[in-house]
Amino acid sequence: MICVLRLGxxxxxxxxxxxxxxxxxxxxxxxxxxxxxxxxxxxxxxxNSVTNGWGGPFQIEHSESARKLIxxxxxxxxxLTVYGIPVQEKxxxxxxxxxLLIVIGGEKVPPEVYxxxxxxxxxxxxxxxxxxxxAVFLHEYFRGRELEKKFRKAQKRVVPQERGxxxxxQTP
Amino acid sequence: MICVLRLGxxxxxxxxxxxxxxxxxxxxxxxxxxxxxxxxxxxxxxxNSVTNGWGGPFQIEHSESARKLIxxxxxxxxxLTVYGIPVQEKxxxxxxxxxLLIVIGGEKVPPEVYxxxxxxxxxxxxxxxxxxxxAVFLHEYFRGRELEKKFRKAQKRVVPQERGxxxxxQTP
Numbered sequence: 215m216i217c218v219l220r221l222g223x224x225x226x227x228x229x230x231x232x233x234x235x236x237x238x239x240x241x242x243x244x245x246x247x248x249x250x251x252x253x254x255x256x257x258x259x260x261x262n263s264v265t266n267g268w269g270g271p272f273q274i275e276h277s278e279s280a281r282k283l284i285x286x287x288x289x290x291x292x293x294l295t296v297y298g299i300p301v302q303e304k305x306x307x308x309x310x311x312x313x314l315l316i317v318i319g320g321e322k323v324p325p326e327v328y329x330x331x332x333x334x335x336x337x338x339x340x341x342x343x344x345x346x347x348x349a350v351f352l353h354e355y356f357r358g359r360e361l362e363k364k365f366r367k368a369q370k371r372v373v374p375q376e377r378g379x380x381x382x383x384q385t386p
Numbered sequence: 387m388i389c390v391l392r393l394g395x396x397x398x399x400x401x402x403x404x405x406x407x408x409x410x411x412x413x414x415x416x417x418x419x420x421x422x423x424x425x426x427x428x429x430x431x432x433x434n435s436v437t438n439g440w441g442g443p444f445q446i447e448h449s450e451s452a453r454k455l456i457x458x459x460x461x462x463x464x465x466l467t468v469y470g471i472p473v474q475e476k477x478x479x480x481x482x483x484x485x486l487l488i489v490i491g492g493e494k495v496p497p498e499v500y501x502x503x504x505x506x507x508x509x510x511x512x513x514x515x516x517x518x519x520x521a522v523f524l525h526e527y528f529r530g531r532e533l534e535k536k537f538r539k540a541q542k543r544v545v546p547q548e549r550g551x552x553x554x555x556q557t558p
Binding site (some may be wrong): 238241242251274297298300333336343345347348350360363376378380381 | 399402514525
């Protein structure tokens with residue numbers, strides 16, 4: 215089980231970025247997005263709508279406490295942060311972890327997250343994006359095999375084309 | 387020269403996502419972000435501020451015409467789209483291209499972009515994020531070496547830590 219924990223969602227400001235976090239989590243092989251901050255039914259509907267159309271399994275849920283989730287997690291947890299240890303130094307160890315919780319910010323990450331997670335991991339030592347960091351981390355974790363992942367109960371799927379768009383299955 | 391072309395920026399709706407596109411472009415080894423749509427001095431300042439603090443070279447500029455930019459590009463161009471050919475099938479060819487223009491949407495991508503670019507490339511056949519797609523593409527293109535990239539004229543840099551934050555150099 216790979217679960218992504220998105221910290222401190224704010225409906226107004228983060229709706230689209232949190233949606234991208236959820237879609238990247240799903241597309242790159244995680245099974246779940248948990249988010250803290252403001253509960254947002256619009257965010258949940260956006261993600262569930264993609265899972266309904268393009269397949270799963272993938273879940274999204276809100277949590278009141280990141281700290282409890284991290285402490286109660288049955289497995290290992292990492293926090294993706296520019297300040298952490300370079301992913302290329304730890305990825306061999308991390309690939310052996312089966313139940314992995316991946317924590318991503320959030321504008322302001324509470325200091326205890328740095329302490330509570332098993333590892334703080336950086337995807338480059340440059341400021342960029344939790345969406346980009348999550349995508350590259352999962353791509354490294356799965357060694358690129360996630361790009362071939364089959365999704366269950368998909369109502370539609372893309373057939374790759376040199377030009378234009380081809381989708382087979384039910385188009386709503 | 388690797389240049390990213392972000393299509394159809396809208397100030398209100400896309401500010402943060404376009405900022406993430408620019409930061410990912412810079413952090414993962416591109417030299418430039420060009421964007422079409424609404425000219426946005428706030429977006430440009432956000433990106434330039436990161437480049438000033440963390441180093442470059444990296445530029446951002448607005449363009450009136452994506453089509454002209456793609457047609458006039460001296461090199462090859464790709465369009466990242468869920469409908470394209472899987473990146474894992476084309477990456478060996480693409481790594482040989484030195485001057486690469488990488489086009490990313492945008493809510494609605496005009497049909498001519500699919501025609502004008504040399505290749506349409508998908509990062510998985512699942513809907514996710516232009517930020518995630520750009521990060522993984524550049525990570526594949528540079529084979530992970532971008533994670534070690536040194537930036538010029540950086541006023542500060544991160545020193546990786548197991549816990550907490552360490553930045554050396556001028557902190558504003």
